[in-house]
Amino acid sequence: MLSIKNLTVNVNDKQILKGINLEIKPGEIHAIMGPNGSGKSTLSHILSGKAGYTVTGGSVTYQGKDLLEMAPEIRAREGVFLAFQYPVEIPGVSNIYLLKAALNSIRKHHSQPEVDAMDFLTLIKDKVRLLEMDEKFLYRAVNEGFSGGEKKRNEILQMAILEPKLCILDETDSGLDIDALKVVAEGVNSLRAADRSFVMVTHYQRLLDYIKPDFVHVLANGQIVKSGGAELALELEEKGYSWLEDSKAAI
Amino acid sequence: MTAATASRYTAEYSNIAPTLPGQNLPWLTALRQDALAKFSAQGFPSLREEEWRYTNISAIEKKLFSPSLIGQVQELVPTELLASYQLPDAWSVVLIDGHFCAELSALEGMPETVSVMSMANALIKKSEILETYINKAVNNDEHSFVAFNTAWFTDGLFVHVPSTLVLEKPVQVLYVNTQSDALASTRTVIIAEEMADIKVIETFIGLDIAYLSAAVTEVFVGVNADVTLYKMQCESALAYHFGGIYVKQAKDARFIHHNFAFGGLLARCDIHTDLDLASECELNGLYLGVNRQHIDNHTRINHLKPHGISRELYKGVLDDKARGVFQGRVIVAEDAQKTDSQMNNRNLLLSNDAEADTKPQLEIYADDVKCAHGVTVGQLDEKSIFYLQSRCIDEETARNMLTFAFANEMVDKIKIKSVHDQALEQVLIRFPQEGVNKEWL
Ligand SMILES: Nc1ncnc2c1ncn2[C@@H]1O[C@H](COP(=O)(O)OP(=O)(O)O)[C@@H](O)[C@H]1O
Ligand SMILES: [Mg+2]
Numbered sequence: 001m002l003s004i005k006n007l008t009v010n011v012n013d014k015q016i017l018k019g020i021n022l023e024i025k026p027g028e029i030h031a032i033m034g035p036n037g038s039g040k041s042t043l044s045h046i047l048s049g050k051a052g053y054t055v056t057g058g059s060v061t062y063q064g065k066d067l068l069e070m071a072p073e074i075r076a077r078e079g080v081f082l083a084f085q086y087p088v089e090i091p092g093v094s095n096i097y098l099l100k101a102a103l104n105s106i107r108k109h110h111s112q113p114e115v116d117a118m119d120f121l122t123l124i125k126d127k128v129r130l131l132e133m134d135e136k137f138l139y140r141a142v143n144e145g146f147s148g149g150e151k152k153r154n155e156i157l158q159m160a161i162l163e164p165k166l167c168i169l170d171e172t173d174s175g176l177d178i179d180a181l182k183v184v185a186e187g188v189n190s191l192r193a194a195d196r197s198f199v200m201v202t203h204y205q206r207l208l209d210y211i212k213p214d215f216v217h218v219l220a221n222g223q224i225v226k227s228g229g230a231e232l233a234l235e236l237e238e239k240g241y242s243w244l245e246d247s248k249a250a251i
Numbered sequence: 252m253t254a255a256t257a258s259r260y261t262a263e264y265s266n267i268a269p270t271l272p273g274q275n276l277p278w279l280t281a282l283r284q285d286a287l288a289k290f291s292a293q294g295f296p297s298l299r300e301e302e303w304r305y306t307n308i309s310a311i312e313k314k315l316f317s318p319s320l321i322g323q324v325q326e327l328v329p330t331e332l333l334a335s336y337q338l339p340d341a342w343s344v345v346l347i348d349g350h351f352c353a354e355l356s357a358l359e360g361m362p363e364t365v366s367v368m369s370m371a372n373a374l375i376k377k378s379e380i381l382e383t384y385i386n387k388a389v390n391n392d393e394h395s396f397v398a399f400n401t402a403w404f405t406d407g408l409f410v411h412v413p414s415t416l417v418l419e420k421p422v423q424v425l426y427v428n429t430q431s432d433a434l435a436s437t438r439t440v441i442i443a444e445e446m447a448d449i450k451v452i453e454t455f456i457g458l459d460i461a462y463l464s465a466a467v468t469e470v471f472v473g474v475n476a477d478v479t480l481y482k483m484q485c486e487s488a489l490a491y492h493f494g495g496i497y498v499k500q501a502k503d504a505r506f507i508h509h510n511f512a513f514g515g516l517l518a519r520c521d522i523h524t525d526l527d528l529a530s531e532c533e534l535n536g537l538y539l540g541v542n543r544q545h546i547d548n549h550t551r552i553n554h555l556k557p558h559g560i561s562r563e564l565y566k567g568v569l570d571d572k573a574r575g576v577f578q579g580r581v582i583v584a585e586d587a588q589k590t591d592s593q594m595n596n597r598n599l600l601l602s603n604d605a606e607a608d609t610k611p612q613l614e615i616y617a618d619d620v621k622c623a624h625g626v627t628v629g630q631l632d633e634k635s636i637f638y639l640q641s642r643c644i645d646e647e648t649a650r651n652m653l654t655f656a657f658a659n660e661m662v663d664k665i666k667i668k669s670v671h672d673q674a675l676e677q678v679l680i681r682f683p684q685e686g687v688n689k690e691w692l
Contacts, residue, residue: 073646098642
């Protein structure tokens with residue numbers, strides 16, 4: 001699905017990612033954990049194609065293609081989805097409009113006809129129910145005036161409708177109370193499939209209580225300093241990150 | 252400007268004067284003479300005047316626009332043009348080149364107590380009322396365009412709604428221009444008596460030619476009355492437009508204005524409103540400039556008495572070499588305590604050659620007031636573009652969507668569906684809409 005090899009990335013001549021290696025197979029859930037400022041959002045942005053970063057070395061291959069060569073919208077149409085840490089407010093564009101535009105772009109990309117209006121309504125209403133959202137949200141401007149939790153739910157709603165292949169969730173748990181967290185986790189779990197992979201970026205393990213990862217990687221100072229199974233998250237919860245940062249410093 | 256330019260107009264005036272309506276009314280003749288004298292002395296406003304610093308009207312001065320005479324026009328009526336702007340669900344008054352056209356107007360079913368008629372007709376049938384209203388919301392000293400309009404106006408619209416009457420259907424007045432280098436000078440007076448409620452749409456259109464449209468509208472909103480006025484300025488791309496809307500709000504009166512400035516090579520609109528005790532006004536504006544358009548909007552909100560509320564939002568989208576000007580004055584008189592006023596002007600520049608000049612002015616003489624203002628001039632937000640791209644939208648479509656969304660906020664404030672749809676159409680034909688799907692809105 002995704003193969004990251006020795007990826008190094010600069011922002012304004014400052015090296016942020018310092019040689020990332022990561023292999024993700026279809027159906028797997030990988031958690032990327034690490035302290036603030038370790039480069040988690042940078043990695044998410046690089047995968048989704050945000051401007052302002054310079055790749056200075058390494059490669060990212062997605063479904064056999066060079067991901068870094070693709071425009072952001074092409075990546076999205078090919079199935080890469082980033083649930084933003086800070087979803088952007090888009091006044092004047094309604095949620096339902098964006099969803100329809102996005103879904104039809106994907107269909108067009110795959111030479112499929114536009115989605116039927118009735119089917120579309122049925123689909124989104126199902127997903128709105130799944131995420132326990134009010135239907136009114138569909139007709140409001142994208143994220144405008146939404147609370148932090150509502151924004152995060154809205155990201156997962158988009159993900160549920162667009163059915164991506166590679167889902168990258170950047171700190172989706174932050175800003176969610178425990179009930180919302182459960183709903184969001186349920187939404188994510190309902191999307192689990194043999195041909196769909198997840199990258200869960202977080203610095204707490206509490207989301208991982210509800211979405212069990214196959215692998216956990218610790219990102220510190222721009223590098224993956226430790227990888228393991230789900231139990232690593234629990235260890236991190238107990239011991240914090242400093243022992244890993246220290247051990248890395250000692251290398 | 253030079254006296255010579257003014258004199259070219261004034262020299263012509265003696266030929267035109269006998270054809271103007273209201274000849275037999277001494278009070279009007281006196282007003283027109285006063286106006287003519289003031290215009291002759293001053294000419295058109297110059298860049299040296301503070302309120303005209305950004306409005307270079309030398310192009311208007313270079314030409315001599317002559318008023319068209321009654322009877323010249325009927326066979327030229329552009330029915331297709333008219334059909335695309337005449338609202339199906341409104342009473343309508345059509346003025347062709349500054350003259351009322353009965354055949355194209357539709358006023359059937361108007362309640363008997365309401366007067367909606369051409370200004371020329373009103374000067375015959377309603378002259379006593381008009382004497383107490385014409386030039387009462389503005390006067391010839393405001394600036395020489397107003398004087399020019401007073402001296403030259405050939406017709407216009409007269410609306411009088413008696414107290415407590417709520418007119419369900421809106422009234423649309425279409426100012427249609429069909430002749431090259433013609434002047435259409437119109438005066439419209441709208442009176443809503445105590446607790447009356449009326450909606451009026453002023454639509455300015457023209458054939459693809461150069462002309463000068465000078466329209467002054469005076470609005471009197473009675474005690475606790477409601478007036479909603481729409482201005483759809485869709486003049487031809489070669490036209491010159493000067494519009495002035497002058498409003499007097501009585502106690503507890505509400506006035507809402509939606510100002511859509513779409514057309515014209517050089518278009519200026521002044522909107523002034525005086526607020527009495529606890530009256531409220533809302534001024535909404537959207538100006539879209541492309542090519543070399545120059546679009547100017549000047550508003551003045553005059554809080555004269557306590558507890559007034561004013562809300563103003565003007566948005567501009569400027570592309571190519573277009574220039575947009577917003578000058579917004581809010582004046583809070585010493586007596587106008589507890590005034591609550593908000594003014595905002597936001598400009599979106601789509602090209603490096605486009606320009607926005609914005610000048611909010613607060614003049615506050617009371618000490619217990621809540622007044623806020625803000626202005627922005629900027630480009631599309633890169634974060635928003637990336638967010639849309641990450642949702643499968645290509646960059647060009649994302650830009651179009653965001654531009655459209657920016658403008659559409661003003662369109663969405665329109666409560667009358669047919670007017671809303673017309674404004675939407677105007678926005679969509681003026682900007683690239685690749686990827687913007689009207690059906691999904
Ligand atoms: N645009 C930027 N300019 C300069 N430094 C940046 C920029 N974006 C991120 N950084 C820096 O890169 C590092 C990693 O940031 P980020 O990827 O957001 O970390 P995380 O998501 O793990 O908290 C931080 O030191 C941050 O200050
Ligand atoms: Mg982050």
